[in-house]
Amino acid sequence: MRVFNFSAGPAVLPEIVLKQAAEEMLDWHGMGLSVLEMSHRSKPFGSIIRQVEEDLRELLAVPSCHRILFMQGGATAMNAIIPMNLACRSGNPAVIDVVHTGLWSGKALEEALKYSHVNVAASSENNGFASIPAQEQWQLTEGAAYVHVCPNETVHGAQFHFQPDTGSVPLVADMSSEILSRPIDFSRYDVVYAGAQKNIGPAGVVVLIVRESLIGHAMACCPSVFDWQNVAEHGSMFNTPPTGTIYFCGLVLQWLKHEGGVVQMEKNSLEKSAMLYDFIDNSRLYFNPVAPDSRSRMNVPFFLRDASLDEVFLIEAESNGLVQLRGHRTVGGMRASLYNAMPVEGVAALIRFMRDFERKKH
């Protein structure tokens, strides 16, 4: 039976990438050893990490004014690393504006409070994070250190479908669960960060794309390994990088280029998510609470109107090869993540199962 993995992360990887990694595992390019065993200072690994950087630059059309860095600690560490690098740029502790749209922007907000004053510029908390506040409603602080957004809220399933404009104030975005699923306009975004384990590769590395002029302003207390200037000066090898993860990410990026890049991924995710939302909206058993203009194309939470059926739904889904559909523990219900590596057949199989389940139970 074919298995489709709807995990929110670590998430499905392209099967062809896993096969290639398996083939190369014992003997990378005739060297007689695995990539995982190579020094990060070796020539072969140097060529791997530079190629990953080059492919990211090409796929996302990253302009030369932005640097691409590979770091560790996940997006969670970045929620502290970013204020440590940006909050004191003007000398005094500044204000950070946060647009609060769900669990992940909430985590960024909490962490930022340790380093700076924080202004909640807009929030959708009072409607259960079921929409993205329109930019006209944001109350931004003049001269803020930066504005933080999470354009795709992985848990609540809400996504920005407009381009924020913060003028001369730097715009920082946690794109962990949507990077590489649509183009990014780097004239607007000054810092973009993403943990790899949703749409780039396995867990273990976080990609940071940062405007060069924002590098070199870290607080004195910032650990050296998290100071962007050190990381940039050492080509993301100030200390040992997660070599195996970076190698895997490289294979995924090669696959992405072959599949038509982010423009094609955007088309695919529009198609996949529209199929699922249409089905849910026309069903009597399932519902999705997010406003249609704010729905995520990557993470589709859905709920059964009769929640007593949740467990049997998950068990039967799994026996049909549809796995990791349980919703995040803070919201319950179900969640289908439709990252780049989820084929359209997976979504079709999920809908077939959901339709059959509804017929049987209602």
Ligand SMILES: *Cc1c(COP(=O)(O)O)cnc(C)c1O
């Ligand atoms: C998964 C996720 C994170 C957490 O990433 P870690 O690698 O666990 O630190 C942060 N932000 C968003 C938007 C996510 O989807």
